[in-house]
Amino acid sequence: MKKTLLLTVLTFLIAEGVVFSQSNPRYLLLFKDKSNSTYSVDKPTEFLSQRSVDRRKKQNIAITTNDFPVNQGYLFAITQTGAKVIYPSRWFNGALVEASDAQLAQIKTLPFYKGIELNLPVANITSKSPGIARTDATNRKLGTTEDVDYGKMNAQLALMEVADMHKKGFQGENMLIAILDNGFAKGDEVAYFKQLRDEKRIVDSHDFVARDGNIYNDGFHGLNVMSTIAGYLPGTLVGTAFKASFALYVTENNFGESPYEEITWLMAAERADSLGADVINSSLGYTTFDDEFDSPAYNHTYKDMDGKTTIVSRAARYATRKGILVVNSAGNDGNDTWKYIGAPADVDSVLTVGATNYDRSYSSLSSVGPNAAQQQKPDVAAVGAGTIIGDLGGGASSGYGTSFSAPQIAGVAAILWQAFPNLTAQQVIYVLKKSGHLAATPDNFLGYGVPNLVKAQEIVQNEFAPLGTEGELLRDVILSPNPAQDEVTLTIPQTLIGKMAKVGLYAANGATMHSATTRLPAKHTVATGQLASGIYLIRIKVDNQERTLKFIKR
Template sequence: MSFPIHSSFSRLALLGLLSLAALSTHAQTTPAASPTPEQIRRWQHLDLQADGVPGISADKAYRELLGSRVPTPVVVAVIDSGIDSTHQDLKPVLWRNFREVAGNGLDDDKNGYTDDVRGWSFLGGPDGRNITVETLEQTRIYGQYRGQFEGKTRQVVRKADRAKFDLYEQAKASYEKARKAEETRLARLTDALTSNTATFERLKQALGTTRLDSGLVHQAATRQPAVAEAGPVYAFMHRAGMASDEDALKALNAAIKGSRNSLEMGLNPDYNPRAIVGDNPKDLRESRYGNPDIQGPDARHGTHCAGIIGGLRGNGLGGDGVAGDMVRIMGVRSTPSGDERDKDVANAIRYAVDNGAQIISMSFGKDFSPDKAVVDDAMKYAAQKNVLLVHAAGNSGLNTDKDNNYPSARYLNGKFIPNQITVGASSRLNTSALAAGFSNYGKQTVDVFAPGVDIYSSTPGNTYATLSGTSMAAPVVAGVAAVLKSYFPQLSALQLKQIIEQSATPYHTQVLKPGAKDMVDFATLSKSGGIVNLYEAVKLADKMTMVK
């Protein structure tokens, strides 16, 4: 899962590198018809005409088109970091393998996975331990071939090994670049922690308090102009979504810990977390490994994605899932912090398909895929079984028509994967910021965009958080697909993809091209040129399934 996850703490980490005094000049533009705070929290469900927000018109669809219809449950697999199976917004919608008896240590249904009541983890060992951090794929490739190729030139390498040598050279360059960048990031985060800690202490002394909460700081900024640092600190806390200085420093410390983990594990070619699992990573045919712990040690990302799809609607909690209680969420764990292995991804897809998933949400990606063939085979298997794959486009601001991001939109033979839909991220602002600045894009390889900026959803321990990324946009589309499949169960995976693409609302807003400074037509960033729209998708599904 090498996608940068744009969460509250990562935004804080970035902001912490800036001068606090500069932050007050970076106010976010809002539409003329500003939505209410409650609407902002669940903005992805809103409608452009009714609410002034480029959401997916889910509320309108439920209100005007779906109210009198009866849905049928749809199984959606979330291949991710893990899901908190006890979360109040998710527990009622979790998939249950009724053929399996929980905790008896037997493979009751003879599917090869013991006690897989809620799903399966391909990152766990039989003793209950779980991988938390994996190496990056470029780290693994570099470590695998450095003994064979280090110090050699292509000319002296045997012709039979030159393809491997070329891969090694690419991976080594990427590894060294990533390691240098992470070392720089860690140094800047550490400096930011020192600087912000000192700033907070000075402000606490000036205000005569031991704790800076955002309300107190805001009051000081508006009523005590002599306290010069109050304004910038409030702007900093407000933009980062932090309620207090304690939250801010806690988030910065978490970012520093993550950076150190990346250097010590993700970018360490000598680190081998696979000993925890006990499988043979080189045996791509091996599939009977792992454990039934679908939560794992860090389920924040997966829990958030699951909530976007199936969080209970209308219960006053969270931000409401797109599909709500019409889905059954199957947890399949194969994507740790670091890069998922192709073998695990392939097995996760096959497990989901074999156990009844009709839609699979995949919010992960990486720069290298040395065993892509095994993933391709699993995707072909999903196609044969009429399963739709929904994949996040990636968060590197790249044109994936030219730059690699895996799993890609094409098979190794160059043909497009017919049952996969690839999703870019959009924001709630129909301005130059409509396309998320981090989102990958591609007129051929990204099918649609969907809300992926500041998405409020479930996080472990009955908590909620606002996160950003194409990781959030993909489950929005998975939720749309689930609604369609629920109300129109006869639709095939290919028809679901067709409807979602053809019903997307086209936008011709001039936007900043992700990862660049030039302006482009939003419609040029994806195949459909639009943002998914549940209301229009339901209307189109009605037409397609109407009995003549």
């Protein structure tokens, strides 16, 4: 497994170098196919870690050619033109490439060339120097901080009943959380991460911007964000999932706000997937960019916030469909002309987090929904006005923004999933939403409100715990997909194929929707397209044994 993981990670590290030596524009090239691949869906550990494979298997997510690395021959052919391959992309089937006009012209003649994302370069960093625009952008992410009394993190945790889970021993052990941010300055020094460092729970890190191998020499926004999850300094601060393991990725360029950051987000998410991350926290959002990219070709409009248009939103969609629970800040534009959520907070399957005050009321800084497809957003909320965060000095400060509400929810999701590992990522999101204090009256300001982990556990027990008697013969029956749209399929184990069974479809309240006796095939399909959104049950009975499986209809 160690060798496999190394090979997986190495596919991201082609042409390692320093970003500031760039002399030509960078493009996200797209390829026509993955023909003649040496990989097979039957041998996934040749290109994914075992943990990544297991995450898919647990959620009945198929491994497809989309998971294959790009054709290495294509990358080699590009380098033969003199261009530099920075990172390949499995999900987009392409590569981030630095090329001159002449080199790009040669690349366009290659038989596998399909096109260029945006039909434009995504970065030319040598033409951009630090300036006011980036300072403003950083301030929008960071908000302001001030010294506060130590120990006040308890208040923000109490709103979500986090202590109840911690007392039961669910503190994040064996959960892997990837954090995508602008840097983790002092993360290798501050006292509240000492336990994390001593236990070697930072299992992977990479700077996708500077590519200098150091995540601790850039911005500190990631440090503040991470402290709300991983911090552990009793009497000062304790994060929501302080025993989790972490993958730390720098995707934000502190010298400019550009479309390039959407590309680095994509690359980091792919690496997190390969590693087997359970949760991604992204306290980032993209709408418009710095002056250099201030044109309709780059800047997004509200119409683009439909969850499937921008590069970063498409990347987040891929991540969620690989079984990762992606948590993203709604944004801090509630008081601005652009008041809406940004990308990738607009994605249907992303858990989008707004900001509250300590009385669970809406904080006016928090961006609002719906997305451009009229889907209600955000999904849930947590304290984002005066959030207690860890600071550069190793103590506690207060911060403002959805940057700090989102990671609290990422940690909450991790410990809930730890407690109920048989749930899918989307089921965890469903449970958190239903446990929110506004679950009866969700809106486009706070979504379903602040989750409550005591209520969440009750919801899991009531709606997802196995019903009836589960016999040995039926325990290997698998239902997929979940959540479902037009149909669900029961995969029947070999020992049951050909046996007579009663298969019924029921509403959550037990009302019969459909029931029939049938001889079991290898795959038994139940139509669900006519059903309204909600929870449903499929009950299968063979002889004197019975099993009930639950699924969500979107």
